[in-house]
Amino acid sequence: MANANARHAANAPGDFFVDTTCIDCDTCRWLAPETFHDIGDQSAVHTQPTSPADRLAALQALVSCPTASIGVTQAGSRAALREVSPSFPLLVEDDVFYCGYHAESSFGAASWFIQRADGNVMVDSPRFAAPLVKRIAEMGGIRWLYLTHRDDVADHAKWAGRFGAERVIHADDGRGLDVETRLTGSAPHELAPGLAIYPVPGHTQGSTVLHYHDKFLFTGDHLAWSKRLDSLYAFRSACWYSWEQQIKSMESLLPLRFEWVLPGHGWKFRAGAAEMTRQLQKCVDWMRRK
Numbered sequence: 001m002a003n004a005n006a007r008h009a010a011n012a013p014g015d016f017f018v019d020t021t022c023i024d025c026d027t028c029r030w031l032a033p034e035t036f037h038d039i040g041d042q043s044a045v046h047t048q049p050t051s052p053a054d055r056l057a058a059l060q061a062l063v064s065c066p067t068a069s070i071g072v073t074q075a076g077s078r079a080a081l082r083e084v085s086p087s088f089p090l091l092v093e094d095d096v097f098y099c100g101y102h103a104e105s106s107f108g109a110a111s112w113f114i115q116r117a118d119g120n121v122m123v124d125s126p127r128f129a130a131p132l133v134k135r136i137a138e139m140g141g142i143r144w145l146y147l148t149h150r151d152d153v154a155d156h157a158k159w160a161g162r163f164g165a166e167r168v169i170h171a172d173d174g175r176g177l178d179v180e181t182r183l184t185g186s187a188p189h190e191l192a193p194g195l196a197i198y199p200v201p202g203h204t205q206g207s208t209v210l211h212y213h214d215k216f217l218f219t220g221d222h223l224a225w226s227k228r229l230d231s232l233y234a235f236r237s238a239c240w241y242s243w244e245q246q247i248k249s250m251e252s253l254l255p256l257r258f259e260w261v262l263p264g265h266g267w268k269f270r271a272g273a274a275e276m277t278r279q280l281q282k283c284v285d286w287m288r289r290k
């Protein structure tokens with residue numbers, strides 16, 4: 001829980017607040033945009049939540065904040081928080097869930113969970129938080145812990161140890177990591193029927209994305225939705241390996257059909273398949289101008 005004595009002056013008066021330890025990871029802003037906004041290099045409360053839906057979203061942001069920078073002052077909110085904490089992972093659609101509980105060690109990256117009859121998949125690593133561990137166990141544990149790239153691995157060892165999960169990462173990002181499976185080369189890899197991993201070097205040399213059931217694309221830090229640009233985009237200023245290569249990798253995704261972009265950083269995005277292809281082409285065109 002955040003420190004009320006370090007409450008940022010930019011917060012709207014009231015129950016919810018952000019303190020000055022915020023690392024500007026963006027999570028609260030996409031999870032509860034009716035409450036939190038960007039004040040430059042940190043977040044603050046722009047409007048105190050009043051509706052049940054907005055209060056719930058703000059509490060979910062509090063639980064998910066990687067640095068415990070969000071707080072509440074009223075006893076009623078603290079009581080509600082005890083009900084919200086075990087509610088993760090949250091359903092996205094079908095059998096895909098958002099884990100919450102972002103980890104500071106991955107700079108607050110989002111992680112995702114797929115509940116499947118022949119083996120669940122965790123996509124990147126959330127914080128190893130007791131309420132989430134309990135819920136993941138109730139949902140059948142983890143068969144594969146798929147890691148999109150080296151930056152968002154957080155508590156992977158604890159998750160793998162608890163559930164006996166097979167950790168999968170591309171070898172070009174796996175150096176120094178204790179994992180079970182290292183993918184090599186540039187060809188797609190079928191993890192299981194309907195689950196394919198595509199190498200997308202660029203952000204890092206070993207970045208990959210996971211394509212699931214022609215509907216979901218888990219993109220790590222390769223691709224995300226920008227609220228500010230109102231379009232799909234890639235992190236030009238956080239491209240650690242090769243921008244030219246990342247453009248080629250982005251183009252390689254154009255033939256894929258999907259309706260969801262579920263990233264590590266940045267906002268998630270949903271559109272019909274044809275509109276998604278149009279948005280992706282627009283992103284490629286934008287990247288070529290950068």
Ligand code: SF4
Nearest residue numbers: 022023025026028065
């Ligand atoms: S989730 Fe926490 S660290 Fe991230 S922007 Fe919001 S207050 Fe800051």
